Amino acid sequence: MKSKLAAAPYLIWMAVFTIVPLGLVFYYGLTDQDGNFSIDNLSRMGMYTNIFFRSIWLAVIATVVCLIIAYPLAFILSRMDTHKQGTMLLLVMLPMWMNFLLRTYAWMTLLETNGVINKILGFVGLGPFEMINTQGAIVLGMVYNYVPFMILPLYSVMTKIDNSVIEAAQDLGSNSRQVLMKVIIPLSKPGIMTGITMVFVPSVSTFIISRMLGGGSNMLIGDLIEQQILGTSYNLNLGASISIVLMIFIFMIMAVMNQFDDEEMEGMII
Amino acid sequence: MKKTKLLSNLYLVIIFLFLYLPIFVLIVLSFNESKKAGSNFTGFSLKWYKELFRNELIMSSLWVTLKVAAISTVVSTVLGTAAAVGIHKMKKFSKSIVMNVTHIPIMNPEIVTGISMMLLFVFFRNFFHYEFGMVTLVIAHITFSTPYVILNVMPKLRQMNPHLYEAAQDLGCSPVQAFWKAVLPEIMPGVISGALMALTYSIDDFVISYFTAGGASSQTLPITIYSMVRRRINPQINALSTLLFVAVMLILIIKNVIDESRQKQTEKRGGGF
Amino acid sequence: MKIKKIISALSVLALAVTSLSTTAFADVEVDGGYDYDRFRGKNVTLQVYNWGEYISDGSDGSLDVIGEFEKLTGIDVEYSTFPSNEDMYSVLKSGRSQYDIIIPSDYMIGKLIEEDMLEKINFDNVPNFTKYCDKKFLNPEYDPTNEYSAPYTWGTVCILYDASRIDEEITSWASLWDEKYSGQILMFNNPRDAMAIALIRLGYSLNTTDEKELKEAADLLIEQKPLVQAYVMDEVYDKMGNSNAFIAPYYVGDSYWIMETNPDLAVCIPEEGTNLFADAMCIPKNPNLDSNNDEKRKEAQIKKEAAEMFINYMYETQVALENIEYICYSTPHTGAYALLDEEVRNDPFLYPSDEFITEKTEAYVNLPQETNRYMDQLWTEIKISGDQNKWAFPLMLVACVAISVFTIVRRFIKKRKDNM
Numbered sequence: 023m024k025s026k027l028a029a030a031p032y033l034i035w036m037a038v039f040t041i042v043p044l045g046l047v048f049y050y051g052l053t054d055q056d057g058n059f060s061i062d063n064l065s066r067m068g069m070y071t072n073i074f075f076r077s078i079w080l081a082v083i084a085t086v087v088c089l090i091i092a093y094p095l096a097f098i099l100s101r102m103d104t105h106k107q108g109t110m111l112l113l114v115m116l117p118m119w120m121n122f123l124l125r126t127y128a129w130m131t132l133l134e135t136n137g138v139i140n141k142i143l144g145f146v147g148l149g150p151f152e153m154i155n156t157q158g159a160i161v162l163g164m165v166y167n168y169v170p171f172m173i174l175p176l177y178s179v180m181t182k183i184d185n186s187v188i189e190a191a192q193d194l195g196s197n198s199r200q201v202l203m204k205v206i207i208p209l210s211k212p213g214i215m216t217g218i219t220m221v222f223v224p225s226v227s228t229f230i231i232s233r234m235l236g237g238g239s240n241m242l243i244g245d246l247i248e249q250q251i252l253g254t255s256y257n258l259n260l261g262a263s264i265s266i267v268l269m270i271f272i273f274m275i276m277a278v279m280n281q282f283d284d285e286e287m288e289g290m291i292i
Numbered sequence: 293m294k295k296t297k298l299l300s301n302l303y304l305v306i307i308f309l310f311l312y313l314p315i316f317v318l319i320v321l322s323f324n325e326s327k328k329a330g331s332n333f334t335g336f337s338l339k340w341y342k343e344l345f346r347n348e349l350i351m352s353s354l355w356v357t358l359k360v361a362a363i364s365t366v367v368s369t370v371l372g373t374a375a376a377v378g379i380h381k382m383k384k385f386s387k388s389i390v391m392n393v394t395h396i397p398i399m400n401p402e403i404v405t406g407i408s409m410m411l412l413f414v415f416f417r418n419f420f421h422y423e424f425g426m427v428t429l430v431i432a433h434i435t436f437s438t439p440y441v442i443l444n445v446m447p448k449l450r451q452m453n454p455h456l457y458e459a460a461q462d463l464g465c466s467p468v469q470a471f472w473k474a475v476l477p478e479i480m481p482g483v484i485s486g487a488l489m490a491l492t493y494s495i496d497d498f499v500i501s502y503f504t505a506g507g508a509s510s511q512t513l514p515i516t517i518y519s520m521v522r523r524r525i526n527p528q529i530n531a532l533s534t535l536l537f538v539a540v541m542l543i544l545i546i547k548n549v550i551d552e553s554r555q556k557q558t559e560k561r562g563g564g565f
Numbered sequence: 566m567k568i569k570k571i572i573s574a575l576s577v578l579a580l581a582v583t584s585l586s587t588t589a590f591a592d593v594e595v596d597g598g599y600d601y602d603r604f605r606g607k608n609v610t611l612q613v614y615n616w617g618e619y620i621s622d623g624s625d626g627s628l629d630v631i632g633e634f635e636k637l638t639g640i641d642v643e644y645s646t647f648p649s650n651e652d653m654y655s656v657l658k659s660g661r662s663q664y665d666i667i668i669p670s671d672y673m674i675g676k677l678i679e680e681d682m683l684e685k686i687n688f689d690n691v692p693n694f695t696k697y698c699d700k701k702f703l704n705p706e707y708d709p710t711n712e713y714s715a716p717y718t719w720g721t722v723c724i725l726y727d728a729s730r731i732d733e734e735i736t737s738w739a740s741l742w743d744e745k746y747s748g749q750i751l752m753f754n755n756p757r758d759a760m761a762i763a764l765i766r767l768g769y770s771l772n773t774t775d776e777k778e779l780k781e782a783a784d785l786l787i788e789q790k791p792l793v794q795a796y797v798m799d800e801v802y803d804k805m806g807n808s809n810a811f812i813a814p815y816y817v818g819d820s821y822w823i824m825e826t827n828p829d830l831a832v833c834i835p836e837e838g839t840n841l842f843a844d845a846m847c848i849p850k851n852p853n854l855d856s857n858n859d860e861k862r863k864e865a866q867i868k869k870e871a872a873e874m875f876i877n878y879m880y881e882t883q884v885a886l887e888n889i890e891y892i893c894y895s896t897p898h899t900g901a902y903a904l905l906d907e908e909v910r911n912d913p914f915l916y917p918s919d920e921f922i923t924e925k926t927e928a929y930v931n932l933p934q935e936t937n938r939y940m941d942q943l944w945t946e947i948k949i950s951g952d953q954n955k956w957a958f959p960l961m962l963v964a965c966v967a968i969s970v971f972t973i974v975r976r977f978i979k980k981r982k983d984n985m
Contacts, residue, residue, distance in 0.1 A: 029378025032371050032438065033390065039435040040396050043408030046415075047400075072949050075961060095307055098300045105551045109544055111485065116540055117311045118492045120318060120533045121517050127525065128314030128321075130800065134809045138317065154809075155795050166310070170492075174485045178444060181481055182451045212447035219398065220443065227401030238754045238796025241948040248403055252651050254757055255934070255941040258407065265404040272399045278968050326826060334826070343624045348632075349644060414659050424661040502652070506662035507612060508643035519617030519646035521799040523819065526618055 051262035063263035070246060070264070077242040078271060080157060081225035084164035088172040088221045089214065091165070096176035096213075097206070100183070111177065114170050126163060126234045133159055133235065155237030163231035168224055172217040179213030180206075218279060223272060243268050315537060322530035340531035347528055352508070353516040354532065360426070360501075360512060361494040364433035369487040371434065372441025377475065379442070380449040391446075394439045405436060406503035413504065424506025432504040433497065437490035444486030448479040593633040595881045599692060601874065605639030609871045614653065614664040616844070617646040621891035628887035634878050640871050657682060657849060664849050665872040668717050671843050672757075675707035675931030683713045684848040690873035691715065693880035701919060702897040705843065706930050714845035715876050718818075718894035721926060722758065722840045723914055725805055725820040726812040729829035738766045738835045740812060742785075747792040751804060751813035754796035756944035757929065758840070759786060762814055765837050771927045774936045783943035787950045796948075805830060816842070817914050818894035832914050838925035843897075846879065848872050 054060040067074075099110050117125065132138045133154040143149040153159055183206060191205045207214075229244030236242075243264065250261035325337035344350060379390050397405055409432050413424060422428075452475070460474035461467065476483075498514035505511060517529055595601065613631070623629030631642050647653040650673040656662060657677070669677065677683050688694055694715050702719065704711045726735050731746070741750055741762065753759040761771045763782035773779060794810050802819070804810045806826045815823075817832065824830045853865035878884060882900035889896040889905075895915050896902055902910065910916060917926075932940075 026378050026381045028374040029376075029382070029390070032375030032378070032442075035371065035435070035438070036390075036393050039409065039412070039431065040393060043405070043412045044396055044400075046411045047404055047408050050411075070945075070949075071961065091307065094300075094303060098304060105548075105555060108484075109548055111488070112540070112544055113308065114311070115488050115492050116537070117315055119495050119536060119540065120315055121514055121529070122496050122498070123514070123517055123521070124318055124525065124529065124533060125314045127803070128317040130803055131317055131321075131807075132313065134804070134807060136807050136809050166314070169311075171489065174489060175444060175447060178482050178485050179447050179451065182448070212450055216443050216447060219395065220440070223399050224402075229401075229403075233754065233796075234800060237794065239790065239793065239948060241945070244401055244403070245948075246945065247401055249941060249945070251403055251407055252649065252655065253755075253941055254651060254932075255937040256651065256654070257938060257941070261407070262404070265401055268401065269399060274965070274968065276395070276399075278972065339625070346623060349622070349646070410659055410661070414661075417660075423663070503655075503661075506656075507664075508645040511645045516617065516646060519648040519652075521648055522616055523618040524799060524802050524822070526624075528624070 047262050047265060049262075050259050051266040054259060063260045064267070066260070067263070067267050070243075073241055073243055073246055074267070074271065076157075076240065077226050077244070078275070080161055080242070081164065081222050084161050084168070084225045085172075085218055085222045087161065087165050088169045089217065092169055092172035092176055092217065093214075096173050096180050096210075099173075099177050100180035101185070107177075107181070111174070114173050118167075118170055122167065123230065125167070126230060129159075129163060129166065130154065130234055133162075154235060155239075157236065157240055159235040160232050160240060160242075163235045164221075164225040164228065167228075167231065168221040171220040171224075175216035175220065176210060176213040179210045183209050215279060219276060222275070226272065227268060318530050319534045319537070322527065322534040324527065324530075340527045341535070344528040344531045344535075347526075349511075349516060350513070350526075350528055350532060353511050353513040356426075356510055357495060357513040360429055360433055360510075361491055363430050364437055364494050365487055365491040367430075368434045368438040368490045369441050369483065372438040372486060372490075373445055373479070373483050375438070376442045376445035376449060376479075377471065380446065394442050396439075397436045398439050398443075402436075402497070402499040406432075406500040409435070409500065410503040424504065425510045429501060429505045429510045429512070432500050433494045436497070436500055437493050440489040440493065441483070441486035444489065445479055445482040448482035449475075452478045593628065593637060593881070594883045595637065595878070596693065596696075599877060601638045601878070604867065604871055604874070607639075607867070608641075609639075609867060610641045610643060611666060611868070611871055611875060612662070612664045613642055613644045613666045613875070614656075615644070615646055615666075615668045617648060619646075619668070619844075619892060621888045627891045628884070630879075630884055630888055633884075634875065637878070638871075638874060640874070642875075663851065665851075665868055666846055666875055667849055668844050668846050670929075671705065671707040671845070672929035672931045674714050674845055674847060677847065677849075678708060678713055679931060682850050684850055684854070684869060685712045686715065686848055686876065687869075687873060690870055691877045691880065693877045697880050697882065697885070697898050697900045699897045699899050699902070701922065702843065706928050707843075708845075714847050715880070716843050716845045716897040717879070718889065718892060719841065719843040719897055720817045720894045721834060721842070721914070721917065722761070722814055723817045723820055723832050723834045724812060725801075725815050725823065725830055725832055727805070727808060727810075727827075727829050728831040730808075730811055735812070735831075735833050736836050738762055738814075738837055741814065742766075742789050742792065744792060746811050748794050749811035750789075750793050751795055751797050751801055751810045752786075752789070752793050753814060754798050756940050758814075759796075759947075760940060760943070761840050761929075763789075765835075765839065768837075771840055772930050772932065774933060776939060779936075779940060779943060783947055786947045790947065790951055816894075818892065821915070822893050834914055834917065834921075834925075836925075838927070841922060841926035841928045843928065846876050 051063065052059060052061065054062065099107055099114075102110065130137075134140070135150050135152065135154070137154070139153065140150040143151070187209075188201055188205060191201045196204065226242075227244045227247075229242060229248045232238075232240050232242040232245055247261050247264050247268075249255075250257045250264065320333065322340060323336050323338070324333050325335035325339070326333075379387055382390065400408075409428075413428050456474050456478065457470050460470035465473060496514065497512075498518050501512050502515055502518070505515065513532075517525065520526055520529075621627040621630045623632060631644055634640070635642055647656070650669050653667065653669055654673060654676070657664070657667070658680075674683070698716065702716045705714075705716075708714045724735055724738070724740065726740075730749075740746070741752065743750075753762070760779065760782050763785040764771055764773060764778065766785065767778070767781055769775075769778045769782070795804070797804060797813070801813050801815050802823055805813055805815075806823050808827060808829065817834075820830075820832050824832065848869060851865045851869065853861045854869065856862045856865065879888070880898060882898070882904070885896055885898035886901035886904050889898070889901055896905075902916070
C-alpha cells in the first residue's frame with residue numbers, strides 16, 4: 023500500500039511544473055491583451071480549420087506508417103539474443119542524437135530536385151521526381167524523426183512475450199496469421215497505445231519539418247502557433263487559444279484510441 | 293526457418309539504411325572543404341575538425357548540453373520509475389487523472405510548454421530572487437522527460453505478475469528490498485528505454501530550452517545551432533556531430549566485444565545492457 | 566577568389582597600421598589615445614548577445630574578435646547568440662537574462678526605444694564612433710536622435726537568380742511573378758519581408774499602416790503563390806547554391822556568400838527600389854543603474870562603460886575591417902571601407918550610390934501592434950489560400966459525431982456483455 027507514496031514527489035513536481043503552467047496557457051487563451059476575459063481568439067479558430075485538418079491528417083498517416091514500420095522491427099529485435107538487443111536499441115536511438123535541424127537539412131539535401139536521391143536515380147535512368155515541398159516529404163520527415171518512439175515501447179512489451187506462448191499457439195494449430203492476430207497483437211497492445219501517443223502528438227504539433235521539407239506553404243498548427251509567439255505580432259493570447267484547441271483535438275483522438283485498449287482504461291478520461 | 297531469418301535481416305538492413313541515410317550525408321559534409329552554402333561537395337578537408345576545438349561558443353554549448361542531459365536523465369529516470377510504481381498501485385480513477393496529467397507535457401506543442409514554463413519562472417521571481425540559467429533549464433528538461441520514463445515503465449508493470457511483489461514480501465523482504473529484488477529487474481527494460489528517451493529528448497531539445505535558459509552559461513548546443521540559421525550552419529557543427537556519432541559507435545562496438553568475450557567465457561546468458 | 570583579395574587587403578593593412586600605437590598584450594591594432602586597460606583586473610564581465618554566425622570568430626584564419634577584446638582589455642566576455650529579432654525581444658521582455666550589449670535590427674531597435682528598454686550610449690566613451698561612422702548612417706529613422714545605437718552592419722534586399730537558366734537580365738521585382746519561372750521561384754518565409762516586396766511593387770511605403778494597401782499587397786502575394794516553389798529563409802543557401810530554384814529574393818551579403826558556391830548565380834537590385842536594413846549595437850536597460858544601493862549602481866556604471874568600450878573596440882579600423890570581411894555584409898565604418906578591395910568598394914549592390922540609397926531604399930520602422938497583427942493575419946491567409954477545402958469543417962464535425970456515437974455504442978455493448 024505504501025508504494026503509492028513513491029509517486030508523491032512526481033505528483034508534487036507535476037502540480038507545480040505542469041498544472042500551473044497549463045493553467046497559465048488557459049488563462050492566456052481565454053483573455054485578451056489587457057487580461058480581460060474574451061473568447062474572440064477562440065472564435066477565430068474557424069478560419070484555421072484547414073490547417074487543423076491537414077495537421078491531424080498528416081499526423082495520422084505518419085503514425086500509421088510508423089506503426090507499420092516499427093511493429094515487425096520491434097518483433098525482430100525482441101527475438102534476438104539478449105546481449106544484442108541493447109546494442110540494436112541504441113542503434114535505433116542514435117540518429118536522434120544528431121541535431122534535429124541538421125538531420126532535416128540532410129533530408130533536404132537528399133530529396134531536392136537536384137538532390138542525392140534524384141542523382142542516383144538519374145544514373146539508372148529514372149526521374150527526376152518532385153519529392154521535396156510535398157506533403158509526402160512532410161510525412162517522411164515525421165516518420166523519420168519519430169519512428170524510434172514507436173519502436174521503443176513496442177520492443178519493450180514484446181520482450182515480455184515468451185517464445186513458448188507463440189509455440190503453444192502453433193502447437194494448438196494456429197497458423198502464423200492467427201498467432202499474430204490472437205497472440206502477439208493482443209499481448210503488445212499497451213506498447214501500441216504508448217507508441218501511437220508518442221508519435222502522433224509530436225507529429226501533430228511539429229513546425230520545422232513542414233517549413234523545411236514542405237516548402238513553407240503547407241502550414242501546420244505548429245507553424246501557426248510559432249508564428250504567434252515568435253512572429254512580429256507577438257500574440258501570446260492567440261497562440262494559447264490555438265494550443266487549447268489543439269489539446270482538445272489530441273485528447274479526443276487519444277480517447278478514441280483508448281476504446282481499443284480493453285485491458286484497462288488508463289491514460290485518458292472520457 | 294532460414295528464409296524468415298534472411299527476410300528479417302533484410303528488413304533490419306532497410307530500416308537502418310533509412311535511419312542512417314541523413315547521418316551519412318552529415319558525415320560526408322563534415323569533410324567538405326567549402327565553408328559556403330551547405331551541400332555542394334567541393335573537396336576533402338579536415339579543417340572543420342581542427343577549428344572546432346578552438347570555437348569557444350560551440351565547445352561551451354556542448355559542455356552545457358551534456359551536463360543538462362546527464363542531470364535531467366538521472367533525475368527524471370528515478371522520479372519517473374518511482375512514480376510509475378506508485379501510479380500502478382493507485383485506484384482506477386486517480387490513476388486515470390494522474391496519467392492525464394502525465395500526458396500533458398507530451399501533448400502540448402513544445403513551444404507552448406516552453407512559453408508556459410517561462411511564464412511560471414517569471415511568476416516565481418516575485419517570491420524568490422534568481423536569474424534564468426542552469427537551474428531553470430534543468431527543471432524544464434526534467435519536466436518534459438519524466439513522462440516518457442513513466443510511459444515506458446507502465447506497460448512493463450502491467451505485464452508483470454501482480455503477485456511477484458507480495459511474494460517477495462512474504463519471503464521476508466522489506467518493501468524496499470522487494471522493489472529492488474523483485475520488481476526492478478522485471479521492469480528494467482522499460483526503465484532503460486525510458487532513460488534513453490529522456491536522454492535523447494534532452495540532447496535534442498531546442499524550443500523549451502530556448503524559453504527557459506538564460507545567458508551564455510546555459511546556452512545549449514541546439515540553441516547555438518538554431519541561432520545560426522539566418523546566416524548558415526557553421527560546418528564545424530557537422531564535424532562535431534560526426535565526432536559524437538563516432539564516439540557513441542565506438543562505445544557500442546567495445547561493449548559488444550566485451551559482451552561477446554564474456555559470453556564465451558561463461559557460456560551463460562549475456563547481460564543485455 | 567574573394568579570399569585572396571581579403572588577404573592582400575590585410576597585408577596592406579598590416580603595413581599601414583604598424584606606425585600606430587599598439588598594446589603589448591594583443592595582436593589587434595588599435596588607435597592611440599584610448600585607455601583600454603582601465604578595467605583590467607577588476608573582474609568585469611560583459612554579456613554580449615548577437616545573431617548566430619555574425620562575428621568573426623577566428624576560424625579560417627580570420628580575426629578572433631571577442632578573444633582579442635578579452636586580451637586587450639582584460640574584460641571577460643560571455644557571448645551568446647539568437648536566431649531572430651523576435652526571439653531576442655522575447656528574452657529581453659520577459660527579463661530572462663541581463664545583457665550588456667545586443668545587436669538587433671533597425672525596426673526592433675525602434676521598438677525597444679519605444680518601450681524604454683535601452684540605455685542611452687555615452688558617445689564620449691566611444692570616440693571611434695564619431696571618428697569613423699559614415700555620416701549617412703547617423704540619426705537613422707529608427708533612432709532619430711542617435712542616442713541609443715551604433716550601426717554594426719547594413720545591407721539591402723536583392724534578387725538572386727540563376728543566370729545560366731534565366732536568359733534575360735532581371736531588373737524588376739515583377740520577375741518574381743513571371744509565369745515563365747513557375748515552380749522555380751523562392752519567396753521570403755516571413756510576413757514583413759514578403760509583404761515589403763509586394764508593397765514596393767505596388768509603389769507603397771514598406772512601413773504603411775493602411776489596411777487597404779496591406780490587403781492589396783497580400784492579394785498580390787496570393788496571386789504569386791501558385792508560382793512559388795517554396796517559402797524559405799536560410800534554406801535558400803541550399804536551394805540556390807545547388808541550383809534547385811531559379812530566382813529568389815534575399816539579403817545582399819548572404820547572396821554573395823551563396824554565389825561563391827555556385828558561379829552561375831547573379832545578383833540584382835530591382836529598379837523599383839528595395840529595403841535597406843541595418844543591425845546596430847545597443848545597450849539594454851540595466852535597472853541597477855538607478856539602484857539605491859551604491860555598490861550595485863557603481864558596478865552597473867562600470868559595466869555600462871565597459872560596454873561602451875566594447876562598441877569603441879568594434880569601431881577600431883582593423884576590427885571593423887576583418888569583421889566585415891568575415892560577415893560579407895556592408896560596413897558603416899569609413900576607415901574599414903577605405904581599406905576594402907576596390908572591387909568590393911565599387912560593387913553596386915554591396916555599396917550602392919548615395920543617391921540610390923536616399924531615393925530608392927527605405928528602412929523598416931517599428932509598426933504599431935495592430936498593424937503587425939493585421940499583417941500576420943494576412944500572412945496566414947496567404948499561406949492557406951488555394952487549398953481551402955470547404956468540406957474540411959463539415960467533415961470534421963461528422964467525424965466528431967461519429968466518434969462519440971461509436972464510443973457510446975461500444976460501451977453499451979460492453980456493459981451488456983459484462984452483465985450477461
